[in-house]
Amino acid sequence: MSTEPTADVVxxxxxxxxxxxxxxxxxxxxxxxxxxxxxxxxxxxARVRAASVRGLMHRYRSQPRQDRFSVVYDGVTATLVVVxxxxxxxxxxxxxxxxxxxxxxxxxxxxxxxxxxAIAEVNGxxxxxxxxxxxxxxxxxxxxGARMATTLAAAAICLEPGxxxxxxxxxxxxxVWLLDSGAWTNLTPDxxxxxxxxxxxxxxxxxxxxxxxxxxxxxxxxxxGALFVLTDGVGVPLAGSAQVRQTLASWWDAPPDVFTFARQxxxxxxxxxxxxxxxxxxxxxL
Amino acid sequence: MSEEIARxxxxxxxxxxxxxxxxxxxxxxxxxxxxGLAQLRQEIMKDPVVDDLVMLSVIAFNHxxxxxxxLTAPTEVSLPQLTAGGGTGYGAAxxxxxxxxxxxxxxLKGEGKRVFRPCIFFLSDGEPGDTxxxxxxxxxxxxxRETKQGNAAYPYVTTFGFRDxxxxxxxxxxxxxxxxxxxxxxxxxxxxxxxxxxxxKSMAGVIGQSVLKSGQSIGSGTPTFNPPTEVEGMDGxxxxxx
Numbered sequence: 001m002s003t004e005p006t007a008d009v010v011x012x013x014x015x016x017x018x019x020x021x022x023x024x025x026x027x028x029x030x031x032x033x034x035x036x037x038x039x040x041x042x043x044x045x046a047r048v049r050a051a052s053v054r055g056l057m058h059r060y061r062s063q064p065r066q067d068r069f070s071v072v073y074d075g076v077t078a079t080l081v082v083v084x085x086x087x088x089x090x091x092x093x094x095x096x097x098x099x100x101x102x103x104x105x106x107x108x109x110x111x112x113x114x115x116x117x118a119i120a121e122v123n124g125x126x127x128x129x130x131x132x133x134x135x136x137x138x139x140x141x142x143x144x145g146a147r148m149a150t151t152l153a154a155a156a157i158c159l160e161p162g163x164x165x166x167x168x169x170x171x172x173x174x175x176v177w178l179l180d181s182g183a184w185t186n187l188t189p190d191x192x193x194x195x196x197x198x199x200x201x202x203x204x205x206x207x208x209x210x211x212x213x214x215x216x217x218x219x220x221x222x223x224x225g226a227l228f229v230l231t232d233g234v235g236v237p238l239a240g241s242a243q244v245r246q247t248l249a250s251w252w253d254a255p256p257d258v259f260t261f262a263r264q265x266x267x268x269x270x271x272x273x274x275x276x277x278x279x280x281x282x283x284x285x286l
Numbered sequence: 287m288s289e290e291i292a293r294x295x296x297x298x299x300x301x302x303x304x305x306x307x308x309x310x311x312x313x314x315x316x317x318x319x320x321x322g323l324a325q326l327r328q329e330i331m332k333d334p335v336v337d338d339l340v341m342l343s344v345i346a347f348n349h350x351x352x353x354x355x356x357l358t359a360p361t362e363v364s365l366p367q368l369t370a371g372g373g374t375g376y377g378a379a380x381x382x383x384x385x386x387x388x389x390x391x392x393x394l395k396g397e398g399k400r401v402f403r404p405c406i407f408f409l410s411d412g413e414p415g416d417t418x419x420x421x422x423x424x425x426x427x428x429x430x431r432e433t434k435q436g437n438a439a440y441p442y443v444t445t446f447g448f449r450d451x452x453x454x455x456x457x458x459x460x461x462x463x464x465x466x467x468x469x470x471x472x473x474x475x476x477x478x479x480x481x482x483x484x485x486x487k488s489m490a491g492v493i494g495q496s497v498l499k500s501g502q503s504i505g506s507g508t509p510t511f512n513p514p515t516e517v518e519g520m521d522g523x524x525x526x527x528x
Contacts, residue, residue, distance in 0.1 A: 013292060013293035013294060013295075014293040014294050016334075016338040017334035017335075017337050017338055018334045018335045018337075018338045019363070020334075021334040022334060022335065026485060033485070051362055056335065057335060057502065060335050060502075061502065089511075143433065219316075236296065237296050239296070240296025240297075240398065240400065241292070241295040241296035241398065242287065242292065242295065243295060244296065245294040269296075269494050270293075270294060270340050271294075271296075271297035271298050271299070271339055271504070272296070273335060273338070273339075273504075
């Protein structure tokens with residue numbers, strides 16, 4: 001556990017002990033894994049803020065951030081592609097799977113312009129990537145049969161005037177939300193949920209790579225409000241707490257500066273210690 | 287919605303129930319048992335991450351049973367000094383746990399919290415005087431996954447038996463016939479010649495480690511109960527397929 005004092009925390013509700021006592025973690029053995037990552041961009045019709053924050057549990061356990069995201073724009077088709085991936089925590093190298101899928105999914109979507117085909121292709125390529133793990137450079141020897149997995153949520157947003165729409169795909173508990181006029185709408189409900197019929201929480205996911213990927217898709221207009229592509233580190237407290245929904249709605253009514261956005265994405269709330277990633281796309285009239 | 291509920295709505299809770307035998311035969315062991323519970327609480331409180339994620343309850347039983355520490359965060363636990371007396375009735379302990387957890391689950395879900403499957407650590411120094419305790423256990427906790435009949439919120443059980451407790455009894459509780467095939471039960475039984483006060487210290491230590499490991503799994507998004515794998519001075523058995 002870090003002995004460095006924590007800075008003032010941005011909290012929503014009860015921050016819990018961990019947020020006030022766990023500071024920056026020890027350096028990890030993964031040089032390609034920054035603790036936090038931010039990005040921002042502007043293009044006709046949309047402003048984007050993206051932030052990924054290493055969760056308190058990973059800091060506390062000296063493990064790397066396992067969330068990843070990507071934001072790319074294809075000028076030919078006027079398509080903004082946003083991908084957010086959440087490496088499955090039970091596997092030590094899942095950040096590699098998350099990074100691979102975040103990097104490869106935009107290419108696959110732009111090639112196929114169809115999320116199920118794109119994700120099927122990425123899933124196949126991820127299986128090869130996993131099989132080749134030991135051949136890539138690592139500080140420490142990779143155990144034989146090392147596994148990794150990731151969930152995914154993605155949006156391909158056509159910003160061409162008159163054709164503005166968002167094609168959305170997701171697996172498991174990564175999610176995409178619309179914030180419009182102060183109200184949140186979950187565009188990616190998981191039909192199987194993670195609570196069993198008796199209401200006990202399980203947290204089960206079926207991530208990529210998978211023999212039979214479980215991919216859901218939907219399409220929504222991309223005219224008003226803001227779209228948020230989230231890992232469960234943000235999506236779960238957003239879904240589970242009215243206070244979180246109200247606070248984030250007020251913070252993200254308009255795009256904040258990217259560093260403020262990153263601090264807000266990392267908000268403290270008791271019991272929510274997972275990595276946090278959010279990519280917000282604020283639509284503007286053309 | 288009250289301000290207190292709003293501040294914690296959506297939190298995941300992993301509930302642990304420590305069920306302790308305080309029958310008359312435990313008279314000479316109560317100082318060690320009380321000390322072990324205090325040590326266990328201290329161990330968990332040292333970890334701010336787990337302290338945010340788990341809740342503890344203590345149920346004491348002899349021929350009757352009562353909740354002596356209601357389910358709460360480790361920092362808020364107030365441990366009473368337990369005293370010994372009376373007979374040994376496992377059925378009373380199971381009924382009290384069932385009653386307490388049903389109330390706790392209702393309360394926590396009413397507060398907007400998400401509740402993980404309850405985990406029991408069951409400590410006893412003797413065989414039960416009630417002969418129908420297994421029937422009580424089955425009535426309260428059996429679950430058929432095919433027909434979805436019974437109690438889907440059945441607990442994971444880890445048992446610790448010493449002095450007159452037998453392996454057969456500990457195993458029967460830790461690994462009931464019903465429920466999911468990979469349920470996480472474990473049983474431990476004292477080896478001959480080990481002092482009970484040292485065994486209780488060891489049990490408190492491994493329970494603390496189990497709670498810490500399990501609690502840390504919540505923060506990575508996939509809550510998993512990590513039962514103890516070995517206890518100094520005890521033989522044990524795994525009863526789940528991971």
